Amino acid sequence: MPRRPRLWFELILIAVSYGTYSMIRNAAPDRSAQAQEHARWIWDVQGALGLAFERSVNHAVEGVTWLIVSMNYYYATLHFVVTIAVLVWLFRSHPGRYGATRLVLFATTGVALLGYYFYPLAPPRLMEGMDFIDTATVHNTWGSLSAEGSTMASVSNQYAAMPSMHIGWSLWCGITICVLARPLWLKILGALYPAVTLLVIVATANHFWLDAVGGMICLGFGYLVARWWYGRACYRLPRQVPGPRPAARTAAAAAS
Template identity: 35%
Template sequence: MPNLMWTWQEAAAVTGVLAALWGILRLRDAGHRVQPFLREASLIIGLYGLWQLAGDLAGSGTYAAVGRGKWIWDVERTLHLPSEHTVQAWILPHPLLVETANLYYASMHFTALIVFLVWLFVRHPDAYSHWRTTMALLTAACLAIQFLPVAPPRMVLGIGLADTAMQYGQSVYGTVGGFDPDQLSAMPSVHVGWAVLIALCAYRVSTSRWRYLGTAHAAMTIFVVVATGNHFWADGIVAVALLGATLGAQAATRSRIRRRVTGRKDLTKPDVEKSGLVDVM
């Protein structure tokens, strides 16, 4: 199955072209309607390129990555989390379901994000900058962790989880001595983090019944990444926790800024009490 996702080199090239076009239009004071799109597209694709680069850099330390994957499996069993085996068992007897799950994993991750960002940019421009920043911060937090290589469950020997994409010839990854470096950035799951962000944003900014497509996409993504053996439950849990921390940090920052602005305004007001004007008013 062909890999539908760009490499970090391809993403960097596209980012450079879009950024250059934006710079030219800005210098010439032209294309005012196109400029915001070019700026945002270059930013988003640049972030995607960084995510892919993190996957490549995480390729060092292959055996340590597998050991960390096994450790996550053991911790999940200690915490009595549901077994990933149960989810795989639901689809393995049904080839069509397996192939559908593999295809969804391979194609919908970045596609859904692009559709979401375009929809948000066009239909809800007032909310766009906040949620785009949230996505950027979440991605950066995930990347920071992903520089520590962690293998997905399908690559961890001895736990019995199948590599469904490999079994059906739908793997988007090449092989390098049995491993592709891009696969060793499983913790946390950017798939789950982005999908839950899309669901949360769509629910909060829209009143349309179509907003529940975001919720359906998040649920489907969580199911698919586990059923295909690409992520542990813990990968998704950490991603969602990072999303919560990102939103909390943004809220705290906005509150602090408001307090500072309010404080400055109060300092510029005349002291009406000391001037004796309170009684008059």
């Protein structure tokens, strides 16, 4: 049975969980040679499928300065801003579904760590001899992960590209908004958000499209975990947390 979420507990839980996630993700072994091999393998697989389009998109969008700079900032910021906004909305408007839906996100992120640790992957922007453009570095965008000597480069694992949590988190946001939001315009934005995110991660050369598939698989695992834990799909739980039973209310009134 869902319980009413407590703000102080949720803030601590999210802070500790994200700190742990970042620590483990960035502590994964820096195996650059293996990461390059994996990137080449993924590129060859996509080529065999006739879907190795990342470089073409990267070069095409790079030619439109205002667009690629906007995408760079989109990549660096909305990943966190939108996810936190959806969590706050769930906490305030759907407290009965908050815990289960939050568990989906946590389980998705947790299983992604296995990919980061056991499958180091160079993102397209770091592939050797492939002529991808690192758009954040070229345009000196805040949040560049590969600028030499930058703070971001020193604290971030450059080879944690598979799976893409930009896709995992954005798809979680999009599904949650599409299912639970009432205004049509908000549902449309929810549907567009992961689609635009996919374009951004490819155009900025931060991910292959197969990284996005990995993120989707992790999200599917997250929904299965929440379904198993709560016994129902997270969105089918009651919107509001049931109030205390009459006996409990009577006892509480007597105690006061």
